[in-house]
Amino acid sequence: MKLTRIHHCKNLNVQKYKQLEKQAVLLGRIRSEVWAKYGAISGLNISDRAIRDAWMKESRDFGVSANAWKETLRDCIGDIKAYREASKDKVKQAIRKRTSCNNEQKRLYTLLKKDEWMTDNFLHRQMRNHFKHGVNHTHNQIIVRADMCKTFELNGQCWLKVPSLVPRQTIKIPLNTTVDFAPQGTLRIILKNGNVEVHSTYDAVETQDCGQETVGVDKGYSEAFVDSDGEVYGNGLGKLISSESDYLNQKYKRRNKLRAISKAKPHKKQKIELNNLGRKKLDKRQDTQKAKLKTLIFTATHKLVDKAKVIVAEDLTSPIQSKRNYGKNTNRRLNTWAKGLLANALTSISHRRGSTVHLVNSAYTSQSDSFLHGLLIGTRKGDRFHRFNGEVVQADWNAARNVLARLNDNEISRYTPYKTVKRILQERTDRYKSELTDSGSSYTLGNKTLTECELLLDYV
Template identity: 55%
Template sequence: MKVTRVLNAKRPNKGKVAALREQARRLGQVRTEVWQRFGSVGGVGLSDRKIRDGWLKEGRAFPVSANAWKETLRDAKGNITACMEAAKVKVRQSVFRHTRDEAEQKRLFTALKRNEWTGDSYLRRLMRKHWHHGHNHTHNQIIVRSDNYTTFLLGGCVWIKIPGLVKGQRIAILLNTTITPTGTLRVIIKDDDRIEVHTTVNVETKQDCGKRTIGIDKGYSEVLVDSDGDHHGQELGQVLTEQSDKLKAKYQRRSKLRALANTTRNPHKREHIRRFNLGRKKLNRQMDKTHASIRDVVFQSVHKVVDKAAVIAAEDLTAPMSGKSFGKNVNRRLASWTKGVIAEALDSVSSRRGSAVVLVNPAYTSQIDSRNGCLLGKRQGDRFYCFDGVVLQADQNAARNVLARLFDLDIDRFMPYRQVKTILQARTERLRLGLLNQDSSCSPVRVLSTESELPKNCHEQLCLGF
């Protein structure tokens, strides 16, 4: 398994930083042109090789070395292709909802896969809806091919030499590592003159996960709550709230200073405010530190879950969900929720440690009574009030429902929430009438989500699909 490692340059001098920044700026112009000309339908079916050959045939000249702009072209075209493939995922979902004819679905999916959707009016309309023309905002990166740099050891640390703007001259960078980087490098020049070198390494995959099957509920006040009732990463909510409140106060003060600079008639005062009061170097450094601590908490929590489980049932939260609106402060804090970091941690840790993450339909998992699998109860804060007076812990109740959803044959992952609601309402009505069908998905054998009531060979059954 390949992962990215970030190496930092140790004490780079200002001359090297300025030379690298100028080279990155010029390569940013190449990246901008690629996005402008090939960032939409004009780039469909064109590989970076074809674009490169066309530019060479035209005699295009760039103020950087040939290898530098060719690698930048390849990287930018790869990003454009990734955006297009992400849009295809949403288009496939729309096609599946549009028609149930298997022959028609196969025709549309084949045209989408072969990039022949430009000739189909329906697919072309969907792609225009989900794939917007991108723009480049990256002007601080240099892509260095694996055969275009050299490494050497000096003073117990690794140095790399990468090409500069002057032909034949290389820039030596001291790294904070004793392991020689390999493969293609991505050199990033930060705003505070720090230099990062991103490289890929092969990580050994281990089989040191647990042996159980559990469900998890992703939260804001804590990272995860599993179906056993264990809370992982309970300090996450406090960190997110403190960061959001501090940024709110800081941005309010910055807005007042910016308004003062725009309205003052004193040019020296205006320039002083913009130079010394509206910078982002310190703010970016503080935010990087906070984000690093958040990632640390999230990954530690996921490791604790993987220590127990070989199969993890989690909610599929990739689709945008519109819920009720809270106060502006609550909405602001919830906007900083790191569900993307949690999903990344689950995917990375499970792949490296041999466990499997199975995504399930998230509809109504927080509103179901986990004891009977029906819509009988109400969630208020951290408590779930059942119809018979029993009070459950809301997050644990949701985690147990996620685990039960893993074995629910009636509700699949991509079922619309309205159909899920219809199924749950029918089960609730049957439970109220006392007419439970023992062969249905809401029978007592199926609705209970504790591990003692799951099939004994559930782990083997699930692993057959992986």
């Protein structure tokens, strides 16, 4: 498993930064051309080597070294392929909804895998919907091949030498590390507001130091995870997200007001744009916020893996459909929920530490009563779940118990449509209610007469 290590260089010499910036802009034009020509159907069944050979026959001159534009071309084609493969996941969901015939599914999957989906009208329509023509927005990156860069030590600090636009001349960049942890392999140099980031990959060390339990987890907003035993991981996540969302809301309101003033008063436009509408502080704050979120979530995930060998989690890859109107401010905060980061943390850390993650269907795990085998009895209100007998339990804990139960549910698979899940749960609920007859203060279940307290104990 590959991980990314980021080295920083702050306050680089202005002339060096301008040379790197000029090179990144020229390479950005190549990226735009590649995405424009090969970012859709025309990019099928064509490799970066074929494009490279064609450009070399044409004697194309991009104003940069040959190694630089070749690596940029390879990187772009890789991005386009990754984008196309991600689109196929959505199409596979559509295939499962369209037919339950194994032979038909196999035929469609095969056409999709071989990139022959244009021969089938259904697949072609689906790919048009999910595989839109890509556009390049990257003009600040340089890909440096491993044999084109070198590191050396000066006064205990690591320095990196990368090619410049002038042949046989290099640019020396100081990094915030030592030679022992110097970047290796193919490097990605990213320029941000006068600062330089050097991204390198390395092999993750895999261990087998996970716990031994099997738990279900619910990915929460106020906290990162709550497991089926009621233990909370990553408390304070919601406060961190909400406070930043509220700050940006007020910040952008004021910026929009200043932008409106600059349009209404042209003589003030230049001064306002220069002093009040910059991005440096906002970008720096955004990077700090991402680092805080990542630290909190990854720390919580490590704590979870310390306990569990098998982790059962909800599959939240599809958009969450909801008819509830939470209000403008609540919706804004929920839109910043870091569910993608939670999923990535679970996948990467469990793989490195020998744990296993099983994804299950997420439909109605928060609306059903886990103490009554997931029946649709009870109501969720915020962080509380109100059971039919008046008892109130923590909503995320209740959901985590339902998630764990889905692991061995033979009727509800990971890809069962949510309407089918609701029908199955409703049928179970109706069967339970038909077996349960009210007899005053006692209940009849089959041949047994139970009090309400005994009934609860029987189903816990």
